[in-house]
Amino acid sequence: MRFSDLLTPDSVVADQRLRSRGAVLEALAQLMAPPGQALALLEAMTEREGLGSTALGQGFALPHGRSSVLERPRAAFLRLPQAVPFGAADNRPVDLFAAIVTPSHFTAEHLSLLADVATRAAEPATLARLRAARDASALYAELAEWGQHA
Secondary structure, three states: OOHHHHOOHHHEEEOOOOOOHHHHHHHHHHHHOOOOOHHHHHHHHHHHHOOOOOEEEOOEEOOEEEEOOOOOOEEEEEEEEEEEOOOOOOOOOEEEEEEEEEEOOOHHHHHHHHHHHHHHHOOHHHHHHHHHOOOHHHHHHHHHHHHOOO
């Protein structure tokens, strides 16, 4: 299972205007959550953020968590027109967010999904393509390519 396999056109948003870490996490939870479960997903990601920022550097963050309310993994991708502070080690604000919440018992799968995204996020050319995508549809198409080039 790869990150791109979990995305749908509705879970990828480009150029949403948000101004804080909390607002970003709320938006990501809404994009991923089954009906009525957004708060549980928000709590899972917020709990993980409490352990340390999930910002990987270069303006990219990977908010994630595990939740007992899920039966299958969920993912979303969000691009902001203006980056927000997210506690990155490189002190750079973040404009690209790949989020993952998995069922509580998905320990190995959770780590595999995180590794998939982190590997791709370490490539400056990949980040440039995500930033250059003209809209959410183009952004989704770029992310779908991740599944083609494993």
